[in-house]
Amino acid sequence: MLQLYFSPMACSLASRIALMEAGIEARYHRADLWTKKVVEDGSDFLSISPKGAVPVLVLENGEKLTENAAVLQYIADLRPESALAPRPGDPDRYRLQEWLSFVGCEIHKAFLFPTFWYKDDAAKAAARERIGKSLSVAADHLAHRDHLVGKGFTVADAYLAWSLLLLGRGGVDVAQWPPLADYLQRMQERSPVRSAIDHEMQLRKVMARQVQNP
C-alpha cells in the first residue's frame, strides 16, 4: 500500500486530494515540520527524507518520491482511467507540467513559503509584492474555463486549489480575483476535495487545542 507523509494543510494536501480523487487507499503519516519528527512514533522525519519537507510518497517498492510535481503525476498515472493527468504523449501533458511548475514556483515557493516560514517582515513584503501578478496570470487563464488543463479536473487543480486555500491565511484575499474565487468554490464542491480539506482542517484544530492545553 502507498504511504504518504504529510502535514495538515501543507502542500501535501494536494497529494491527499489526488489519492482520494483516484480512489487509491494509502497509509498517512503525519510529520511535524518544525521538530522534524514523525508524530505517531516520534521517529526522525529526516531519515525518511533529508529534505525534511512534505509530501513524501512511499511507493510499493519502498522507494520514496518527493516534490508535488512528481508525486502528483505519479499518482495520476497509477489510475489513467481517472484522467487526473493527460496521458504521456498528449500535448496537454506539458500544460499540466507547466501549471504544476507555476503553482509550485510562483505561488507556493515565491509567496506561501516566505509568508509562513520567514520571520523577517521585509522578506515577507518582497514576496507579497509579486503575488498579485502571478494570481492574475492564473485568473486570466480561468476566466473562461472550469479547469487549468483540458476539460476536466487534473492534479494541477488539486495543487492550485490548495494554494488558493492558503492565500487567505497569508493575508491575500482571493475575492480580488473573481475567476479564482469562483474556481476555488467549484473545486471545494467536489466530494474528494471537500473530504480531504475537512479531514486536514480537523487535524489542525486538534493540533491547535493541544498547543493551548498541552
Added chain:
Amino acid sequence: MLQLYFSPMACSLASRIALMEAGIEARYHRADLWTKKVVEDGSDFLSISPKGAVPVLVLENGEKLTENAAVLQYIADLRPESALAPRPGDPDRYRLQEWLSFVGCEIHKAFLFPTFWYKDDAAKAAARERIGKSLSVAADHLAHRDHLVGKGFTVADAYLAWSLLLLGRGGVDVAQWPPLADYLQRMQERSPVRSAIDHEMQLRKVMARQVQNP
C-alpha cells in the same frame, strides 16, 4: 522551426542547452527582463507571455510553452533517441520530474530569484539561510553518481548545471560542496553545454559594454 525567448544567463540557458544537446535548431529571441521588451525589435514581451519571464518556447503550431520543467521535458521528448529524459512510463521519469521541481523551487525560486531581484537585504538573507541545506541534498545525491537521474545526461542536469553556475554570482561558493563542484566541471566539459554557456556569456559581455557606453 522552434523559437526560444531567452535572456542571457537566465534560466532559459537550460532550455538552450537542452536544444543543443538534442541537436535541434531553433530561432532565439532575446528578451529584456527589466524593460519587458523583445530586444531585436523593441516589441512588447508581455504580449508573447504575460508572465514576462523566460523561457518561452514557441512550438511548431505557434502555441507558447513556459516554465522550464515543462519546456525541458517537451524538448527532450522531441528527440527520444537523445535520451535527455527517461521515456514516459519509465519509473525514472518521476525522478526527473522530482529534480526539475527541486532545482526550480529550492535553488532557483527560493534562492537565485530573491538574490538577483529583491532589493531588500533582509529578504536576500532569509533566502540565503536555507540554500546550504538544499545544496547538501543535491551534493549527497551526486557524491557517488555522475548525473542526477539514471546513467546519463538529462535535461535535469541542464537545469542544475545552470543553477550551480549562477550560485557564485549570488555569493555562494560551490566549492564548499566538492561533489557539486566536480559535477559542474563535468557538465561544462560537454561540448553543447560549453557552447551554450560561452554564447550567452558573450552576449552578457556585450550587454555590459552597451550599458557602460550607451
